[in-house]
Structure formats: C-alpha cells, structure tokens
Amino acid sequence: MQGSVGLGAQPGVALVQKAGGGPEVDQQRAGLVPPREAHHPAVGEGGRARGRRESTAARALGVVTSPQFFYEIEGMLEFAAARERDPDRPRFHVMPRAGWMNDPNGPIYYKGQYHLFYQHVTTGCEWNWGIVWGHATSKDLVHWEHLESAIEPTPGGFDADGCFSGCCVVDIDNGGLPTILFTGVRLRSNPDCGPLPPVENDLQLPFIETQGVAIAEPGDDKLRLWNKMDAPLIPLPPSNMPLTGWRDPFIFQEGGNGKDWMMLMGTGIKGEGGAVLVYTAKQLSQEWQFKGLLCLGDADTGAMWECPLLIKLDPHKEHSARVPLHTFGLRKSFSGSGSWSQSFEAVGKVDLDDEVPEQQVAYKPGVSEASRVAVDVDERYQYLLCISPDAPxxxxICYMGQYEDLKYNLEDAKGPFRLDLGDILYAPNITKDAEGRNLLWGWLQERRKVGSYDYAGCLSVPRVLSIKGNKLMQEPADQIAGLRNGASWHDSGVTLYPEEPSPLPGISGEALDLDITVERGSSEAAGILLRSWHVGGEGSAAIIFDWERNSLEVVFEAVDPDTMEFTLDAESSRRVGGNIDLRPGEPLQLRVLMDHSCVEIFTGTGDVLSTRVYRGSAPAGADSGIDFVAFGGSATLARVAAYEMSTIWKTEGVAKEEAQKVLEGNCHPMFASLSC
Incomplete structure (x- = not known):
C-alpha cells in the first residue's frame, strides 16, 4: 500500500518524530536499583504526626480547617508549577502531583467513594526502593482528589524497602473494614531487617518478599488512616519450590460468614514458566493456607507472572438506542454540514445525523442500564485470567476460559492474547463498582526518558470489562463523558479523498474526546493524523486502520525523507498496534481519548490501543492539530463528534496566587469545599 500526505509548509506540523529510546525497564522486578539511603516513616506514626503539625499550623494562622485542607493547597502549588514545566502532562488521567508512579493497587468502592491506590515514589521521578501506596478518591468516578499516602515502609520491618502491589477488600467479619493485602519487600543487603529466610523458603533473590496486611481505621470513612500490622500475613513462600518470585496478592473470591476467602499470588517455576499460586483462609487477615497452582504457563509467556487477576465476566450490554445526550449552547457555522457548539454538558453516547439536534434536557452523566440490552455469552470463556509477564x-496477556476447584484450564482457554494493543499498559487491577460493573485500571508508562521531568506515569481511564459471545469487550466508563466541557464539533457524511487531509475544525487544545465512524468506500486505509507543535514536527503520529489486514496501528516517524510528507511506506517509522475483529463491510468505530501525551483508542469491536504521543502545546489561536485522512481511495466519515475535555482534579483550576493566600492565612470562600 502506498500513499503520502503533504501537510504544507507551516512550521511544526510535519509528521516527524526523532528516534528515541523506549520506556526504561522497571528495575523493581530485577532488583538492580541500589537501595535508598533513607526510608519513609511508619504510617502509624508519620500520618498522625503530619496531621498534628498541619492542625497546629492552621490554628496559628487562624484558619479553621483540616489537615487534608493544607495537603490540597500545597498540592495546588506543586501541580500548577508542574503544568507550566511540561505541556504533555495529562489532565484527565489519575496520577500523583509529582514523582514516579506504576501499578494501580487495590481499587475499591466504599461508602459512596471510589478509592484508587497506586505505587508511588515520592522522592523522585524514577523507580526506587521505599515505594509507598499513593491514594486518590472520587465520588463520581470522574472528579478526583489526592489524599495522603495510605501505607508506607516501616524501617527495620519486613517492608523496609517498599510496600509493593496488592489488593483491597472489605472484611465483613471485621466490622466491614477495608483491608489491604500487599507484598512487603526488604533488601537482602539491608542489615536492619532481621535474619534471612530458612533455606527451604529462600528464593535467592536480591530482595525478600513477604505478604502483609493493613486495616482501615474504624470510623475513618475516607480511608486516610491505616493500621499496618507488624506481623506478616504470610511470612514465607511455599517450601522447596523453585519459584522465580512471590508477590502481588489478589482476592478473587470474597469470604466471610463461614465462606472461604481465596487469593492468587504471582510467581513462576524456574525452567518452566510463569504461574499463579492459590491460597485460602477462613479469616481474611490470618491463617492463609497454600493450596497449589492455579495454572502454569510456559517459557513463551514469561518466567514470572506478576499482578494476576481472575474475574467472572458479565454479559456485554449493547445500547438499545443511541440517544442524543448533548446539551447545545451557542452555535457557530463552518463550511460543510458540521456544527460547532459551546458545551455546557455533554454526556453518554451522541447520535449524529445531517442536522444538529435541538436542545435536549441534560441527563445524568452516563448511559442508564435500562438503555442497554445484554447479549449472548459463551460460558466456556466467561472467566478472564490476566497476568503481567516479567517486565513492563x-x-x-489474557486468557478466557473456565475456573473450577482452584484450577484454571489453560489448555482449553482462549488465549493468550494481549489486553491492550499498545506499548505502555502494564500491571492492571480491577474492582466491582457501585453498579456491579468490572472496572479496570492499568499503569500507562512513559515513552520518553524518565528522570527529565518531575513526574512519570499515570493510570488509564477506568475501563468496563464484559464478554460478548467469546470476545472480551473493553469500553471507557460512561462517566468519562462527564468531562466534556467546552467547544464541540459534530458532522456526518464527510467524504475523505485519498491523501487529502480533512482538518477537524471548531475545537482546540490537547485534551479531547473523539467519537467517529468511518465507512471504507474504495480506500485501502483511513485514519487520523496527529500533528505536532514542536519545531520540525517532532512527536507527530497517525492512527491508521488497514482494511485488508484488519490492522489498527499508531504510526510514528512516518515521513518520506525526500518530500518530508507523511507516508505509510516510510522505512524509519515505528508502529504500535495489532489486528481487530472487524467483519467485512462493517464500518470502523473509534473512541479516541487524547489527554496531552496519553492516547487511548477504543474500538467498536471491544479492543483498546494505548500509547504516548508527545505533541507539545499548541500556540495561541491554533486549531486542534488533527486531520482525518484516507489512502488508496475515498472513505466516508459517517459520523464524527469531537469534544474538549476538562480536568479530573477538583483543585487544578484554583489560581496559584489564591492558594498562596490561603497558606498565609487568608482563606478565600472558594476553598470551602476543601475543608472536611
């Protein structure tokens, strides 16, 4: 297939990306990073001491507020400065204000609040020992606020060098308190952490892994305070097993009231492949018993299976009708049949035709379950096993199959297949939300050298997982549409002529939500060009679907060296993607969430491709930097809706100088919502 697209002589719009290294390998798993010189205090002492200091400061300033209030204000100053330094920093993906982040940990819905924990290095933007559990919370799955770290390493303890990944569940036998299960790590070289394990339990790794537990403080509904137990939950791995690791506990069957708890543990068998261990217990926080292997992979799927997940998928629910849920305000006409509007609220799925709908009543964000119809399910593939092999x-990789009697049958399962067709997602975690949906978050890594900026990494938007026939379906949670706030563009029946870019008008900025349907026509390929704002076009890319190969890819560095035009045949281009299950003659449906450097592409077939595109910041008055294009023939944009997106952070919009005034004791009324 051949084709090239000239993007004109404007500076900073050529689709060029300089060669650069991929994401740095996470040294956490290999034990190659030198130990930190200092450790975090135990959360039991540090958290309460911090609260006392901040309350004292508040009284001294004459401000009646809480420790969390000062935590939020200080965070606003940090976040505003970080945004000024890096225009590629995401706005609607969960991430810490600064520092390194990796795995999402223990997502949970508790007493009207969603809680997301995550691996966080607070002292730098590269992975290091001493990692803590960062914490963010939301009432609506859309707008988030930062809380203090949930658990931190204890000097001299089994987790002295890091509180690694795990899960969080509600213990109904212990007053309904949320309980964290995690892997504590101490370096073998750390002289303050007690004796080495017995020979029969020593995995001979550079670090020693132990399973720990932390229980929420009774009465603390926001889960700010956690009581981390000094004694390990499970002190040692099984005896005399040649394991490659022993970490990342995950509860896949909740117990209580006489019912057994069941837990998975990531591992591998030396010389064979990755594996998952199974444990059971009558009580969540004690007396866990090893029951054997859930399943065993082979060398082709990795030597160490990290962050294992096992869930029963619910039937996929199709929309029974595509209902326009957009509230339109001021309209401004452009050439063609498209229409522009200033969005006051934009939620759910949007139905598009040749005309802009009349103003609608604003609906609650999301699509009601009543508007969905469940589809058939092949019960042989209803259990999803998801593992992260070896390194980020x-x-x-995933399997869909059957679980029975503490065993998962890999031989008869569908798979292995990739959870994400991109190059940045690793170590996902999952929970049931208030509506009973399976929600998944994953760690989205950087594709530029970390250490050059004051942050690294973020989490994906929440994905709803379900099954349609024998196919895993992934789609963004409906609530994400609640972030549509600003200008929007709607059009339909747009002809895309071969190699002639069709710019997306009417919107601007680097945080966008695109919902498009493309009909093939006579084209060989079609897609979206993402122009860069850097000099020379560094950081540009293209989202391309090849109709013959059923291949969805993001293409980087796709430039003809002679003409400096975008081309599908550039030898230097890097490609990320894979095949999707699109039937012949079926239109291509894409939902593209672009959040500065983060790009998540959801398809109508239930697939996802996540990657990073570092386009930089658009100059004042510039358009969106997005063009639609076809190759080898004409295609049709049957429908397109594009929206500007707002931030997920409650406090990002507060001016830096106003935050400084509060720290000086001049409390502005706008901060009232932060006091709690």
Missing part, C-alpha cells in the same frame, strides 16, 4: 516492556 512486555504486553499484559
């Missing part, structure tokens, strides 16, 4: 440079 590898894709997350």
């Amino acid at each position: 440079t590898n894709p997350v």
Whole structure:
C-alpha cells in the first residue's frame, strides 16, 4: 500500500518524530536499583504526626480547617508549577502531583467513594526502593482528589524497602473494614531487617518478599488512616519450590460468614514458566493456607507472572438506542454540514445525523442500564485470567476460559492474547463498582526518558470489562463523558479523498474526546493524523486502520525523507498496534481519548490501543492539530463528534496566587469545599 500526505509548509506540523529510546525497564522486578539511603516513616506514626503539625499550623494562622485542607493547597502549588514545566502532562488521567508512579493497587468502592491506590515514589521521578501506596478518591468516578499516602515502609520491618502491589477488600467479619493485602519487600543487603529466610523458603533473590496486611481505621470513612500490622500475613513462600518470585496478592473470591476467602499470588517455576499460586483462609487477615497452582504457563509467556487477576465476566450490554445526550449552547457555522457548539454538558453516547439536534434536557452523566440490552455469552470463556509477564516492556496477556476447584484450564482457554494493543499498559487491577460493573485500571508508562521531568506515569481511564459471545469487550466508563466541557464539533457524511487531509475544525487544545465512524468506500486505509507543535514536527503520529489486514496501528516517524510528507511506506517509522475483529463491510468505530501525551483508542469491536504521543502545546489561536485522512481511495466519515475535555482534579483550576493566600492565612470562600 502506498500513499503520502503533504501537510504544507507551516512550521511544526510535519509528521516527524526523532528516534528515541523506549520506556526504561522497571528495575523493581530485577532488583538492580541500589537501595535508598533513607526510608519513609511508619504510617502509624508519620500520618498522625503530619496531621498534628498541619492542625497546629492552621490554628496559628487562624484558619479553621483540616489537615487534608493544607495537603490540597500545597498540592495546588506543586501541580500548577508542574503544568507550566511540561505541556504533555495529562489532565484527565489519575496520577500523583509529582514523582514516579506504576501499578494501580487495590481499587475499591466504599461508602459512596471510589478509592484508587497506586505505587508511588515520592522522592523522585524514577523507580526506587521505599515505594509507598499513593491514594486518590472520587465520588463520581470522574472528579478526583489526592489524599495522603495510605501505607508506607516501616524501617527495620519486613517492608523496609517498599510496600509493593496488592489488593483491597472489605472484611465483613471485621466490622466491614477495608483491608489491604500487599507484598512487603526488604533488601537482602539491608542489615536492619532481621535474619534471612530458612533455606527451604529462600528464593535467592536480591530482595525478600513477604505478604502483609493493613486495616482501615474504624470510623475513618475516607480511608486516610491505616493500621499496618507488624506481623506478616504470610511470612514465607511455599517450601522447596523453585519459584522465580512471590508477590502481588489478589482476592478473587470474597469470604466471610463461614465462606472461604481465596487469593492468587504471582510467581513462576524456574525452567518452566510463569504461574499463579492459590491460597485460602477462613479469616481474611490470618491463617492463609497454600493450596497449589492455579495454572502454569510456559517459557513463551514469561518466567514470572506478576499482578494476576481472575474475574467472572458479565454479559456485554449493547445500547438499545443511541440517544442524543448533548446539551447545545451557542452555535457557530463552518463550511460543510458540521456544527460547532459551546458545551455546557455533554454526556453518554451522541447520535449524529445531517442536522444538529435541538436542545435536549441534560441527563445524568452516563448511559442508564435500562438503555442497554445484554447479549449472548459463551460460558466456556466467561472467566478472564490476566497476568503481567516479567517486565513492563512486555504486553499484559489474557486468557478466557473456565475456573473450577482452584484450577484454571489453560489448555482449553482462549488465549493468550494481549489486553491492550499498545506499548505502555502494564500491571492492571480491577474492582466491582457501585453498579456491579468490572472496572479496570492499568499503569500507562512513559515513552520518553524518565528522570527529565518531575513526574512519570499515570493510570488509564477506568475501563468496563464484559464478554460478548467469546470476545472480551473493553469500553471507557460512561462517566468519562462527564468531562466534556467546552467547544464541540459534530458532522456526518464527510467524504475523505485519498491523501487529502480533512482538518477537524471548531475545537482546540490537547485534551479531547473523539467519537467517529468511518465507512471504507474504495480506500485501502483511513485514519487520523496527529500533528505536532514542536519545531520540525517532532512527536507527530497517525492512527491508521488497514482494511485488508484488519490492522489498527499508531504510526510514528512516518515521513518520506525526500518530500518530508507523511507516508505509510516510510522505512524509519515505528508502529504500535495489532489486528481487530472487524467483519467485512462493517464500518470502523473509534473512541479516541487524547489527554496531552496519553492516547487511548477504543474500538467498536471491544479492543483498546494505548500509547504516548508527545505533541507539545499548541500556540495561541491554533486549531486542534488533527486531520482525518484516507489512502488508496475515498472513505466516508459517517459520523464524527469531537469534544474538549476538562480536568479530573477538583483543585487544578484554583489560581496559584489564591492558594498562596490561603497558606498565609487568608482563606478565600472558594476553598470551602476543601475543608472536611
């Protein structure tokens, strides 16, 4: 297939990306990073001491507020400065204000609040020992606020060098308190952490892994305070097993009231492949018993399976009708049949035709379950097993099959297949939300050298997982549409002529939500060009679907060296993607969430491709930097809706100088919502 697109002589719009290294390999798993010189205090002492200091400061300033209030204000100053330094920093993906982040940990819905924990290095933007559990919370799955770290390493303890990944569940036998299960790590070289394990339990790794537990403080509904137990939950791995690791506990069957708890543990068998261990217990926080292997992979799927997940998928629910849920305000006409509007609220799925709908009543964000119809399910494939093999440079792999009697049958399962067709997602975690949906978050890595900026990494938007026939379906949670706030563009029946870019008008900025349907026509390929704002076009890319190969890819560095035009045949281009299950003659449906450097592409077939595109910041008055294009023939944009997106952070919009006034004791009324 051949084709090239000239993007004109404007500076900073050529589709060029300089060669650069991929994401750095996470040294956490290999034990190659030198130990930190200092450790975090135990959360039991540090958290309460911090609260006392901040309350004292508040009284001294004459401000009646809480420790969390000062935590938020200080965070606003940090976040505003970080945004000024890096225009590629995401706005509607969960991430810490600064520092390194990796795995999402223990997502949970508790007493009207969603809680997301995550691996966080607070002292730098590269992975290091001493990692803590960062914490963010939301009432609506859309707008988030930062809380203090949930658990931190204890000097001299089994987790002295890091509180690694795990899960969080509600213990109904212990007053309904949320309980964290996690892997504590101490370096073998750390002289303050007690004796080495017995020979029969020593995995001979550079670090020693132990399973720990932390229980929420009774009465603390926001889960700010956690009581981390000094004694390990499970002190040692099984005896005399040649394991490659022993970490990342995950509860896949909740117990209580006489019912057994069941837990998975990531591992591998030396010389054979990755594996998952199974444990059971009558009580969540004690007396866990090893029951054997859930399943065993082979060398082709990795030597160490990290962050295992096992869930029963619910039937996919199709929309029974595509209902326009957009509230339109001021309209401004452009050439063609498209229409522009200033959005006051934009939620759910949007139905598009040749005319802009009349103003609608604003609906609650999301699509009601009543508007969905369940589809058939092949019960042989209803249990999803998801594992992260060896290192973050590898894709997350999945199986769909059957679980029975503490065993998962890999031989008869569908798979392995990739959870995400991109190159940045690793170590996902999952929970049931208030509506009973399976929600998944994954770690989205950087594709530029970390250490050059004051942050690294973020989490994906929440994905709803379900099954349609024998196919895993992934789609963004409906609530994400609640972030549509600003200008929007709607059009339909747009002809895309071969190699002639059709710019997306009417909107601007680097945080966008695109919902498009493309009909093939006579084209060989079609897609979206993402122009860069850097000099020379560094950081540009293209989202391309090849109709013959059923291949969805993001193409980087796709430039003809002679003409400096975008081309599908550039030898230097880097490609990320894979095949999707699109039937012949079926239109291509894409939902593209662009959040500065983060790009998540959801397809109508239930697939997802996540990657990073570092386009930089658009100059004042510039358009969106997005063009639609076809190759080898004409295609049709049957429908397109594009929206500007707002931030997820409650406090980002507060001016830096106003935050400084509060720290000086001049409390502005706008901060009232932060006091709690």
